[in-house]
Amino acid sequence: MPKLERREPEETVGAAADGARAAARPLSPSSLIPCDKRARSTELVRVSVPRAIDEGFLRELVRRTRGLYESLRVLLICGKEVDGLVSKGRRHRADLKVATFMMQKGLWINRGKQIVGTLPGVLVGDVFFFRVELCMIGLHGQVQAGIDYLPAGRSPSGEPIATSIIVSGAYEDNEDRGDTIIYSGHGGRGRNGQKQFHDQKPAGGNLAMEKSMAYGVEVRVIRGLKCDQSPSGKVYVYDGLYKITDCWAEAGKSGFVVSKFRLLRIENQPKMGSAAIKLAEELKSDMLRVRPVGTLSLDISGGTENLPISLFNDVDGDDSPLRFKYLVRPAHSPALLQQATDSAAVGGCRCECECSDGCDCAVRNGGELPYDASGVLLRGRPLVYECGRSCSCPETCRNRLTQRGLRSRLEVFRTREMAWGVRPLELIRAGAFVCEFSGVGLTKRQSDWLSMTGDNMIYPNQFPPRWVEWGDISRVCPQYLPPVAPSLPLLDFSMDVSTYRNVACYLRHSRSPNVFMQFVAYGHCVPPHPHLMIFARESIPPLRELSIDYGMGHPEIMSQGECPAKDKHRQRQREFSESSRPTPTSGSSTPRTAEPSPPQSSTIGPLLRAITRSPLT
DSSP, rough: OOOOEEEOHHHHHHHHHHHHOEEEEOHHHHHHEEEEEEEOOOOOEEEOSSHHHHHHHHHHHHHHHHEEEEEEHHHHTTTTTTTTTTTOOOTTTHHHHHHHHHTTTTTSSSSSSEEEOOOOTTTTOOEEESHHHHHHHTSSOOSOOSEEEEEEOOOTSSSSSSEEEEEOOOOOEEOOOOSSEEEOOOSSSSSSSSSBBBBOSTTTHHHHHHHHHHTTTTTTEEEEEEEESSSSSEEEHHHHHHHHEEEEEEOOOTTEEEEOOOOEEEESOOOOOOOHHHHHHHHHHHHHHHHOEEEESTTTTTSSSSSSSEEEOOOOOGGGGGGSSSSOOOOOOOHHTTTSHHHHHHHOOOOOOOOOOOHHHHTTSSSOBBBBSSBBOSOOOOOOEEOTTTOOOOOOOOGGGGGOOOOOOOOEOOOOTEEEEEEEEBBOTBBBEEEEEEEEEEEHHHHHHTTTTTTOOEEESOOGGGGTTTTTTTTOOTOOOOOOOOOOOOEEEEEEOOSSSGGGOOOOOSSSOOOEEEEEEHHHHHHHHSEEEEEEEEETTTTTTBEEEOOOOOHHHHHHTOOOOHTHHHHHHHHHHHHHHHHOOTOOOOSOOOOOOOOSSSOOOOHHHHHHTTOOO
């Protein structure tokens, strides 16, 4: 159970004067983060979450709140009405309208108490597209002001205390060096919000910053950056906690008095999210210059994917991903292909341009297209039907989203736990397509036979139905029910990834994942083996590891966090990798640099022929 170190404002201030200790008491997660419509509390509290199970609960609470917000915002933009929430005019602010709607429903969190320091459920590096999102989860309580603080009028001690700031780089007197910030106070700026037109005063947020420095209260720092992937054109990144070490007033660049504050980042925190975004951009432009050691391959797909997938290992000598044959799309054995229905016989849409909500493909999906215009999945379904070969719409149709392949740069990397993982090199929006699970599709009888020989298998029917959570608006719309159509066929097939695989096979397991599995079919037929497509559960910043729930229940496997297909015979792969690695010649350099990707097989015929020779086909 999370422990709450409770500090009333006068106790926080008094601690510097007389050394009084703040009282501590345990609180349940529900009392820690109440969802109500009250004004923000006058209590200043500091929260610690000692148990991983509580941390996971709080993370899921933040994720569900943000997921609900994004689902409502997208539905509003698409012109759909939800419980009285209606779009009015082109110039309406869907982000503000949805946030107000959720506040009226009592769905804002972390408002029962004003939290100092780390916010439960929020990770360093988390990204947000709208400032009102910061208010909604309690990270920063001001929609416009850059300094969030407990006002003196609401403080029993009569002194304001700052809790967070936003650094956007728009003010002429700011200096941002990453771990050190020279932050100019608020007030005295013109309409453009950048240049001063009169002196700043030591009041309001400026005075609150001084008091936070005097009493040693750390502040949360959020940086605002320009971002092409953001629907608002900007992204706000939580970069952790800073201490205010100095404050002074001096004439600024415009000649007026400006309050300035020096902030130093507290040590032993995760790396800054804004630094990760900058590093990812540099890696995409010139990876070998930025990271000359540890890059084993610039593209393990050998050019078969529409975006390169790099391989990085600066932990040990394992390079086993180079030993597998990369397979962009799943291949199915002849026995499994015989079970499929000919999609051409079923027919398709007759749209000459892009599909819309009234076409046959939309009807096949329950009356609406599954994706919005920007390529975001509106809500999860048992099965999503995309346009197939018999459809008349062009390849650019938005209902052919996953068929066009990767939309974000990915990297396979070696983790500190001596396992392989996957991370993006760019920001991935919540609900966006990530990649497809690829391997050799087998019937149940074939997979039972091959599993006895030690081959690695992925079983689609073991993935938990986390698609139900995406787009779930039942908290504001009680009559909402998860889609039951299109219905999902019996998933009695498996995916063999022992020889042929793709980037998705390196996703690690998590009980609190940031991506989920969505089954997708091409065309209007009922497929016996739908595609295994992966979508983002939340907005994922660059260089944060992707994780998925494989539905595993074994505690040992869960603790290792690996894909079950890899975990089963990891030792066998290591032995194979060691035996096949060439021995360095005398005097050869040891640092690993980029090597050409291994030759890619243009066909999987030999493997399929071996499968068809099995008596179980």
